[in-house]
Amino acid sequence: MPTASRGAGTGGPGLTDRTQIATSPGPPGGADASRRPAALTRCVAVDPASFADVYWGREPLLSRAVDLGGPAGFTDLLDRPAADQLLSQHGLRTPFVRVARDGEVLAEPTYTAGAGAGAEIDDQVLDERVLGLYADGATLVLQGLHRLWPPIISFVGELSTTLGQPLQANAYLTPAGSRGFATHYDTHDVFVLQTEGRKRWRVHDPVLIDPLPQQTWSGRADEVVARSGSAPALDVVLGPGDALYLPRGWLHSATAQQESSIHLTIGVRAFTRYSLVEALLELAVTEPRLRTSLPFGADPGEPAGITSELTATVAVLRDWLASVEPDQVAARMRRRAWSAVRPAPLPPLQQADRIRTLTVDDVIRRRPGLRWRLTSQSDDRVNLQIFDRTVSFPGGCVPALRTVLDTAGVRVGDLPGLDTGADQLVLARRLLREAVAIAG
Structure with missing residues (x-):
C-alpha cells in the first residue's frame, strides 16, 4: 500500500503514520514450492496489468491449464485424498460443510449429528451420511478452506496480498453427471480452479451489474430464470488445471461430466x-x-x-x-479491511518456546501478512496498530520497531536504538508475545 504522509498529530523523530502490508507469505508448501508460479498467475493466463485493466470486475476470463502453471494444475491445493481426509478425520461442523442436490441446499440434519463420546455436539458432519448423499448425486461443499487446509491457507494468503482484498475458499465435490446448484449469481468475484474431473460451465450476462452483498440473486429469481434460458455468453468445459474468473453478478451454473469433479472457488470480497x-x-x-x-x-x-x-x-x-x-x-x-484478512498462521506452542529461549543471536522477522501502522501516542510513547489491537511501546523503540517491520529479518543483537542486549531481548520477546514477529 502507498505510504501515507505524516499528519499534523504525528510526532517523534523519524516516525510517520504508515500503513504496510507484509510481503506475501509465499506459495503453498511442498518440495517444489519455490518453483511454482505466483498465486495470481496460477489463476489467470494474462499478465496482471492486463487482468486489472481489462477483466477485473468487468468480464469473465477463461484460462486453460496449458497457459497457466504447468502440468501440476491445482492438485497441490486440494485433491481427492485431501477431501476424504477433511470429511472423515477433521471433525468438521457446519457451516464448514454444505450439501446440495438439484439446485437445493439440503437441511443440515440430513448429514450431521453427534459424533459419540466426548463429541456429542449435534452439528458435526458424519462421513457415513455424506457417503450416502454423495453416492446418490449430491454435491458436497467444503467451506472456509482458507482457515482449514494449509496449502489453501498459503495460496489464499498470497493471492489476497496481491489483490488487496479479503478472500474465501470453498471446494465443490460433484458426482458424475450431477449439478449441485441452479443458475445463480454471486455477490463477490470468483476464481474457479478445476482440480479433478471435468465440469461444464454455462455463463450468462448479469441481470444486475455489480450486486452488493445484500442484493442476492434470490431477490431477482424470475429475472435469473429468464436470462438462463437465453444463449449463454460462455459455454465451456473446464478440465484439470483450467481456471475461470467471473466478476460478481455474472450468472452461472455448472454440471459435472462423465466423471466426478472437484473444483475450488476463491471468492473475492471486494470493497466498493x-x-x-x-x-x-x-x-x-x-x-x-x-x-x-x-x-x-x-x-x-x-x-x-x-x-x-x-x-x-x-x-x-x-x-x-x-x-x-x-x-x-x-x-x-x-x-x-484488516479484520477481514488474518495474517499468516503461527504455531502458538513453538512461538511460546522461542520467547523463553530467545537469544541475541536469533533472527526475528515480521509475521507474514501482517498489516500495521505506527503512530505517536505522546512525546515518549508510540502505538503500533495491527489487525486486532493497538500495542504501546516506549518512543526509543521506534528505530528497532521500524527495522523489524520494514525488513525481511534482523538479528536481535542488531536491533538499533537500544542500549543493551537485555533491552533488545525485552523488545524482541514482546514482539513475539504480541504475535507481531516470529523467530527464525
Missing part, C-alpha cells in the same frame, strides 16, 4: 464505493445537525410529511460531506 458510503454513514453520527429529530407530528411515511425536512437534510449532508477528511474514512475502512 458503497463501502465508502457505509464508512461515511458511520461518521455522520458526529454531525449534530443530522441527529435532529423530525418535527412533532410529522408522518415520515408520507411525502408531505418529510419534503421540507428531506430538503434541509440533503443540504446539511452536502455541507457536512465537504468537510470530511480522507483519513477519517480511511480509519473506518482500515478496521473493516
Whole structure:
C-alpha cells in the first residue's frame, strides 16, 4: 500500500503514520514450492496489468491449464485424498460443510449429528451420511478452506496480498453427471480452479451489474430464470488445471461430466464505493445537525410529511460531506479491511518456546501478512496498530520497531536504538508475545 504522509498529530523523530502490508507469505508448501508460479498467475493466463485493466470486475476470463502453471494444475491445493481426509478425520461442523442436490441446499440434519463420546455436539458432519448423499448425486461443499487446509491457507494468503482484498475458499465435490446448484449469481468475484474431473460451465450476462452483498440473486429469481434460458455468453468445459474468473453478478451454473469433479472457488470480497458510503454513514453520527429529530407530528411515511425536512437534510449532508477528511474514512475502512484478512498462521506452542529461549543471536522477522501502522501516542510513547489491537511501546523503540517491520529479518543483537542486549531481548520477546514477529 502507498505510504501515507505524516499528519499534523504525528510526532517523534523519524516516525510517520504508515500503513504496510507484509510481503506475501509465499506459495503453498511442498518440495517444489519455490518453483511454482505466483498465486495470481496460477489463476489467470494474462499478465496482471492486463487482468486489472481489462477483466477485473468487468468480464469473465477463461484460462486453460496449458497457459497457466504447468502440468501440476491445482492438485497441490486440494485433491481427492485431501477431501476424504477433511470429511472423515477433521471433525468438521457446519457451516464448514454444505450439501446440495438439484439446485437445493439440503437441511443440515440430513448429514450431521453427534459424533459419540466426548463429541456429542449435534452439528458435526458424519462421513457415513455424506457417503450416502454423495453416492446418490449430491454435491458436497467444503467451506472456509482458507482457515482449514494449509496449502489453501498459503495460496489464499498470497493471492489476497496481491489483490488487496479479503478472500474465501470453498471446494465443490460433484458426482458424475450431477449439478449441485441452479443458475445463480454471486455477490463477490470468483476464481474457479478445476482440480479433478471435468465440469461444464454455462455463463450468462448479469441481470444486475455489480450486486452488493445484500442484493442476492434470490431477490431477482424470475429475472435469473429468464436470462438462463437465453444463449449463454460462455459455454465451456473446464478440465484439470483450467481456471475461470467471473466478476460478481455474472450468472452461472455448472454440471459435472462423465466423471466426478472437484473444483475450488476463491471468492473475492471486494470493497466498493458503497463501502465508502457505509464508512461515511458511520461518521455522520458526529454531525449534530443530522441527529435532529423530525418535527412533532410529522408522518415520515408520507411525502408531505418529510419534503421540507428531506430538503434541509440533503443540504446539511452536502455541507457536512465537504468537510470530511480522507483519513477519517480511511480509519473506518482500515478496521473493516484488516479484520477481514488474518495474517499468516503461527504455531502458538513453538512461538511460546522461542520467547523463553530467545537469544541475541536469533533472527526475528515480521509475521507474514501482517498489516500495521505506527503512530505517536505522546512525546515518549508510540502505538503500533495491527489487525486486532493497538500495542504501546516506549518512543526509543521506534528505530528497532521500524527495522523489524520494514525488513525481511534482523538479528536481535542488531536491533538499533537500544542500549543493551537485555533491552533488545525485552523488545524482541514482546514482539513475539504480541504475535507481531516470529523467530527464525
